[in-house]
Amino acid sequence: MQIVVCLKQIPDLQQIRIKRDTREPVLEGVPLLFGDMDKNALEEAVRIVEREGGKVTALALGSPKLRDTIKEALAMGADEAVLLIDPAFADSDTSTTAKILAKAIEKIECDLILCGEGSTDNYSGQVPSRLAETLGLSQVTYVRKLEFTEGGLRATRDMEEALEVVEAPLPALVSVTSEINEPRLPSLIQILRASKKPLQEWTGEELSLSAHEVGKEASSLEVIRNLAPEQERKNIILEGKIDEVVEQLTDALTREGVIAR
Amino acid sequence: MAEILVFSEKDEIAFELLSKGREMKEELGLGLAAALLGPEVEGRSSQYFSYGAEKVYLGESALLADFYVETYAPALQRVAEEGGAQILLLGSTKRGKELASRVAQRLGAGCITDAIDLRLEGDGLVADRYALGGNTVASEVIKTERKVIAVMPKTFEALPLKAGEGQTVRLDLELLEPRVRVVERRAKEGGAVNIEEAEVLVCIGRGLGAEEDLEMIWKLAAALGGEVGCTKSLASDYGWLSEERIVGLSGKKCNPRLYLGIGISGQIQHTVGILGSKIIVAINKDPQAPIFKIADYGIEGDLYEVVPRLAERLTTP
Numbered sequence: 001m002q003i004v005v006c007l008k009q010i011p012d013l014q015q016i017r018i019k020r021d022t023r024e025p026v027l028e029g030v031p032l033l034f035g036d037m038d039k040n041a042l043e044e045a046v047r048i049v050e051r052e053g054g055k056v057t058a059l060a061l062g063s064p065k066l067r068d069t070i071k072e073a074l075a076m077g078a079d080e081a082v083l084l085i086d087p088a089f090a091d092s093d094t095s096t097t098a099k100i101l102a103k104a105i106e107k108i109e110c111d112l113i114l115c116g117e118g119s120t121d122n123y124s125g126q127v128p129s130r131l132a133e134t135l136g137l138s139q140v141t142y143v144r145k146l147e148f149t150e151g152g153l154r155a156t157r158d159m160e161e162a163l164e165v166v167e168a169p170l171p172a173l174v175s176v177t178s179e180i181n182e183p184r185l186p187s188l189i190q191i192l193r194a195s196k197k198p199l200q201e202w203t204g205e206e207l208s209l210s211a212h213e214v215g216k217e218a219s220s221l222e223v224i225r226n227l228a229p230e231q232e233r234k235n236i237i238l239e240g241k242i243d244e245v246v247e248q249l250t251d252a253l254t255r256e257g258v259i260a261r
Numbered sequence: 262m263a264e265i266l267v268f269s270e271k272d273e274i275a276f277e278l279l280s281k282g283r284e285m286k287e288e289l290g291l292g293l294a295a296a297l298l299g300p301e302v303e304g305r306s307s308q309y310f311s312y313g314a315e316k317v318y319l320g321e322s323a324l325l326a327d328f329y330v331e332t333y334a335p336a337l338q339r340v341a342e343e344g345g346a347q348i349l350l351l352g353s354t355k356r357g358k359e360l361a362s363r364v365a366q367r368l369g370a371g372c373i374t375d376a377i378d379l380r381l382e383g384d385g386l387v388a389d390r391y392a393l394g395g396n397t398v399a400s401e402v403i404k405t406e407r408k409v410i411a412v413m414p415k416t417f418e419a420l421p422l423k424a425g426e427g428q429t430v431r432l433d434l435e436l437l438e439p440r441v442r443v444v445e446r447r448a449k450e451g452g453a454v455n456i457e458e459a460e461v462l463v464c465i466g467r468g469l470g471a472e473e474d475l476e477m478i479w480k481l482a483a484a485l486g487g488e489v490g491c492t493k494s495l496a497s498d499y500g501w502l503s504e505e506r507i508v509g510l511s512g513k514k515c516n517p518r519l520y521l522g523i524g525i526s527g528q529i530q531h532t533v534g535i536l537g538s539k540i541i542v543a544i545n546k547d548p549q550a551p552i553f554k555i556a557d558y559g560i561e562g563d564l565y566e567v568v569p570r571l572a573e574r575l576t577t578p
Binding site (some may be wrong): 014018098124126133134158163165166173178179191219225229236242245247256258259 | 330331334350356358359360361362363364366370371372373374385387390391393394398399400401402403404405420432441442443444445446447448449460462475476485499504510511518519528529530535539540541542544553554555556557558559560561562565567568570571574575
């Protein structure tokens with residue numbers, strides 16, 4: 001099985017600080033990594049290939065720092081990586097990201113494309129659907145269990161109210177939830193070996209994409225503000241002996257009209 | 262006339278979106294329409310009129326019996342093109358999100374999913390959504406002529422009209438047999454809980470030492486007439502509660518009157534699901550826990566002491 005795993009480079013969300021006066025997020029100096037569910041997708045791909053043979057290609061779009069970020073994916077078990085790095089790709093929205101990924105995937109032979117159900121930062125979940133549509137593939141989203149049958153795949157989808165088992169022919173695009181597996185932590189040897197694995201870099205030129213078809217210029221969205229939400233909370237810490245604080249709390253909640261007494 | 266087109270596989274969400282659509286259509290100079298897709302849908306149109314749809318498109322096909330995004334996307338695209346839809350409003354359920362993205366790609370449209378607010382600013386339609394893992398709220402505008410927006414359930418109130426009538430338009434859909442096939446559907450373990458509906462939500466986190474200690478959390482929730490929710494690790498890693506009870510970025514977004522966070526540190530991945538609460542109470546033995554920063558009332562104490570006393574006090578007349 002030839003599998004392409006799409007990975008998004010995101011800032012480490014735990015390390016984002018908020019400027020107190022302007023409520024703006026501070027992204028400078030925040031390390032970049034791959035999203036949680038992207039790692040689930042990669043882990044699943046590596047397990048499939050360990051079981052059934054084949055090859056895992058890690059495909060990622062991002063800044064030049066990707067050359068560093070990708071090492072983790074290779075250490076986790078991807079056989080090779082393709083990095084899509086071009087200044088023109090910066091600020092791509094979901095539709096241009098899907099366009100770039102689709103062009104790259106057309107150059108890579110594969111039976112299965114795996115993605116996380118959403119990125120850990122923006123969680124829009126749009127890229128898998130847009131990519132499947134662009135490539136004319138079936139999509140099976142929100143997958144928490146993936147098996148293969150004679151004719152294709154069988155997947156358990158995690159919907160709000162129920163689990164839905166579906167079958168689909170290959171090639172197909174599958175997006176996974178965090179329940180599907182526990183991504184491995186690579187060993188030191190795997191980390192050392194990662195740098196010897198094949199790594200290719202493609203720019204817009206290799207993908208026959210001109211600068212105005214991608215990035216900010218072609219983006220269908222404009223972010224007009226991106227600020228930490230205003231939280232006007234009372235921030236009252238109740239103090240005293242335990243019985244006193246419990247009484248203060250029930251009194252306060254009664255006053256607020258949120259409990260009936 | 263170009264229009265706002267509403268669709269959700271869940272009628273109640275479509276009614277919320279129609280109610281919001283009524284508010285915006287005059288200013289935008291657009292009509293308000295809804296799409297009904299399925300094997301037999303005509304009977305539902307009168308309800309849609311009563312929420313303000315001026316036109317209801319009926320797309321009936323046996324191929325729409327199961328929700329496959331591959332058949333629903335071309336069906337909705339056909340409706341959008343028929344009526345010249347300028348704004349498509351969908352529900353941001355799991356199915357709604359994947360449909361919004363796939364139909365947007367087919368229409369060459371920009372798309373925003375998980376919108377938590379929608380309003381007109383200047384001449385444009387602005388949607389808010391959480392970004393950077395819940396650290397921020399991004400206000401976004403779509404630059405393409407057609408715009409697809411998937412709105413979180415319960416963002417707007419469904420307000421029926423006293424009377425409503427409109428026109429139905431029946432469409433012939435030419436759909437292909439989907440390549441994906443549902444072979445089994447089963448209810449999730451843990452029964453049907455809907456913590457999003459709860460007026461009082463008692464959430465528990467990793468401060469809880471053992472599964473059996475959940476009993477006191479249930480007692481407190483019962484005393485408050487509320488539901489129990491949890492952080493992701495308690496359900497996904499420990500399996501103490503069903504995944505239906507996870508609150509936060511990868512779980513439910515809740516707007517209860519009262520939220521109690523017990524033994525919860527307050528990581529953004531959880532708190533993004535409770536920011537709409539009227540009153541937030543935090544109980545945690547670590548005074549430095551970030552949850553106190555977003556709380557109205559905080560008790561710095563051991564949950565094993567506080568929770569039983571609180572439950573007792575609430576049940577003592």
